[in-house]
Amino acid sequence: MKGTRKTIFLGAIAALAIAGGLAWWQVALPGPLAFAGGRQVDLATYRGRSPTGVPSELASADPLTKGRYLTEAADCQACHTAKGGKPFAGGRAFKLPFGTIYTPNITPDRETGIGAWSDAEFVRAVHKGIGRDGQRLYPAFPYASYAMLTDDDVLAIRRYLASLAPVRQANLPNTFSFPFNQRWLMAIWGALFNREPVFRPVADRDAQWNRGAYLVEAAGHCGECHTPRTLMQAMNTRQKFAGGAAEGWNAYNITGDQVSGIGAWSSDDLVSYLARGHAPQRGVASGPMAEVVALSTGRLTPSDVAAIAAYLRTIPSIRSSGLPAMAGPANPVASQGPTGNPHGKRVFEQACVSCHAWSGKGAVSPFQQLTGIRAVNDRTGTNVALMVLNGGGSAHSPGPYMPAFHAAYSDAEIAAVANYVTARFGTQASNLTAASVRELREQ
Amino acid sequence: MTTINVNGQQREVKVDAETPLLWVLRDDLGLTGTKFGCGIAQCGACTVHLDGAPVRSCQLPVGEIGNKPVTTIEAIGTTPAGARIQKAWLDLDVIQCGYCQSGQIMSAAALLASNPTPDDAAIDAAMAGNICRCGTYVRIREGIKEAARHG
Numbered sequence: 326m327k328g329t330r331k332t333i334f335l336g337a338i339a340a341l342a343i344a345g346g347l348a349w350w351q352v353a354l355p356g357p358l359a360f361a362g363g364r365q366v367d368l369a370t371y372r373g374r375s376p377t378g379v380p381s382e383l384a385s386a387d388p389l390t391k392g393r394y395l396t397e398a399a400d401c402q403a404c405h406t407a408k409g410g411k412p413f414a415g416g417r418a419f420k421l422p423f424g425t426i427y428t429p430n431i432t433p434d435r436e437t438g439i440g441a442w443s444d445a446e447f448v449r450a451v452h453k454g455i456g457r458d459g460q461r462l463y464p465a466f467p468y469a470s471y472a473m474l475t476d477d478d479v480l481a482i483r484r485y486l487a488s489l490a491p492v493r494q495a496n497l498p499n500t501f502s503f504p505f506n507q508r509w510l511m512a513i514w515g516a517l518f519n520r521e522p523v524f525r526p527v528a529d530r531d532a533q534w535n536r537g538a539y540l541v542e543a544a545g546h547c548g549e550c551h552t553p554r555t556l557m558q559a560m561n562t563r564q565k566f567a568g569g570a571a572e573g574w575n576a577y578n579i580t581g582d583q584v585s586g587i588g589a590w591s592s593d594d595l596v597s598y599l600a601r602g603h604a605p606q607r608g609v610a611s612g613p614m615a616e617v618v619a620l621s622t623g624r625l626t627p628s629d630v631a632a633i634a635a636y637l638r639t640i641p642s643i644r645s646s647g648l649p650a651m652a653g654p655a656n657p658v659a660s661q662g663p664t665g666n667p668h669g670k671r672v673f674e675q676a677c678v679s680c681h682a683w684s685g686k687g688a689v690s691p692f693q694q695l696t697g698i699r700a701v702n703d704r705t706g707t708n709v710a711l712m713v714l715n716g717g718g719s720a721h722s723p724g725p726y727m728p729a730f731h732a733a734y735s736d737a738e739i740a741a742v743a744n745y746v747t748a749r750f751g752t753q754a755s756n757l758t759a760a761s762v763r764e765l766r767e768q
Numbered sequence: 769m770t771t772i773n774v775n776g777q778q779r780e781v782k783v784d785a786e787t788p789l790l791w792v793l794r795d796d797l798g799l800t801g802t803k804f805g806c807g808i809a810q811c812g813a814c815t816v817h818l819d820g821a822p823v824r825s826c827q828l829p830v831g832e833i834g835n836k837p838v839t840t841i842e843a844i845g846t847t848p849a850g851a852r853i854q855k856a857w858l859d860l861d862v863i864q865c866g867y868c869q870s871g872q873i874m875s876a877a878a879l880l881a882s883n884p885t886p887d888d889a890a891i892d893a894a895m896a897g898n899i900c901r902c903g904t905y906v907r908i909r910e911g912i913k914e915a916a917r918h919g
Contacts, residue, residue, distance in 0.1 A: 678893070679822075683893065689824060
């Protein structure tokens with residue numbers, strides 16, 4: 326009897342220790358620059374060129390130009406604009422596992438926007454995720470990243486937003502259910518996962534790297550999509566940039582891994598992709614990343630794009646099991662492909678081949694290459710199907726363009742052609758069904 | 769100023785490098801045999817040959833062409849495959865309204881040049897992207913086979 330009690334007691338201690346260890350593992354995540362090693366210092370004591378603010382090309386620009394540049398670097402517009410809506414007036418829906426959240430109006434309208442906010446309230450919201458009335462904001466607003474923006478830069482963004490024409494457009498309530506509708510819970514989340522409130526450059530790295538770090542971690546908030554999340558929905562910095570999700574799209578591994586990441590990309594590839602949305606032989610920025618290029622990275626100065634590329638090339642490699650080595654060239658002869666997919670071939674020959682070619686090398690311009698492209702070599706097929714559904718770019722302006730096929734083909738046809746494309750031009754066939762395409766349509 | 773080789777001639781055009789070849793052909797060079805259909809490379813009416821391969825000219829920026837030769841419907845009859853396709857088209861009265869047919873002939877001529885005896889599957893693979901609202905598909909298939917027989 327005594328022995329049983331002792332066993333139960335020891336078991337309970339062990340269970341508590343394991344639970345404590347797991348909780349600690351969930352909470353004690355490395356800081357965003359911890360991977361770099363070296364000594365992080367306060368901005369005030371950093372000796373190199375300041376990594377914050379605007380780049381040297383804009384040093385003598387007027388305050389509004391600087392504010393606009395930083396607003397673009399932080400890519401505020403993409404999220405704070407409804408599809409087809411007025412810029413910065415909010416209303417864009419983000420469908421999350423707990424419900425739908427709508428971004429708010431950040432134009433200077435006094436009733437529906439942020440015109441009546443004080444500067445201090447704006448800075449508090451951007452840094453800490455606390456709304457004007459003290460309510461806690463959901464971390465769909467990337468304040469865990471924006472916390473690292475300097476006060477000066479946040480105020481420069483504030484000045485620019487205040488210069489826009491006010492748009493009267495009421496905010497939409499989110500549809501979160503209990504317990505996710507309890508905003509106060511976000512105070513706990515913020516206390517646990519938004520603990521590094523300032524950007525601290527690494528003294529042992531050069532000015533370009535630190536500028537890149539500021540742009541990637543604080544302004545560009547790349548990790549919000551490209552870093553996987555923990556159970557607690559924090560960015561899992563132990564898997565920094567190893568791939569996450571954005572509005573249903575896979576946001577791929579951008580670590581230095583040669584196979585799964587961007588380790589094989591040259592600096593020119595990265596610069597071309599970020600500045601123009603396309604890197605030869607690597608692919609076209611699509612879905613949410615196309616918006617990032619259009620509204621943010623494509624508007625940055627060459628020195629800033631180069632700094633982002635230089636910084637990204639130092640991210641430690643992480644191999645993703647779902648992203649194996651890419652397939653080589655494809656057979657240029659028309660066929661049903663290795664999986665024998667007549668339905669997929671039928672759609673491909675009707676709608677795809679005139680641009681992409683049976684070889685997958687592209688028939689019209691380098692934008693249409695399918696071979697060697699990450700999305701095509703992703704066995705989920707998710708991004709291929711979303712690309713077929715939504716297309717990308719515009720037929721009436723330069724740059725990559727693909728028509729949207731959501732109205733032209735059924736769920737089953739889109740699943741078939743996506744499975745055909747991954748099988749024929751990628752490493753492994755995807756296994757999408759009509760049901761999975763229906764879900765993607767709703768993203 | 770951009771220089772492109774069209775139907776064996778060097779032509780100079782004063783257009784932005786992003787301008788689709790279709791508009792350079794039609795508006796700047798007066799070669800109106802190539803038709804505008806959908807503008808998004810989905811119908812095939814604008815098909816021309818770039819270095820012998822069929823290309824949708826509505827989506828091809830003129831700056832991408834470089835020194836590759838362009839052949840349009842106006843000159844396809846000077847190639848052996850093109851001449852045979854045109855003769856078969858006339859012999860079988862393939863054409864109905866005709867709007868899509870310069871594109872059909874360009875795709876068919878490219879197919880015949882690369883595959884002198886195409887079967888139905890090869891014809892489907894090469895021609896499925898060329899749409900015909902009159903539904904002349906059966907005669908198009910026959911026309912290609914007729915041209916192949918006279919190769």
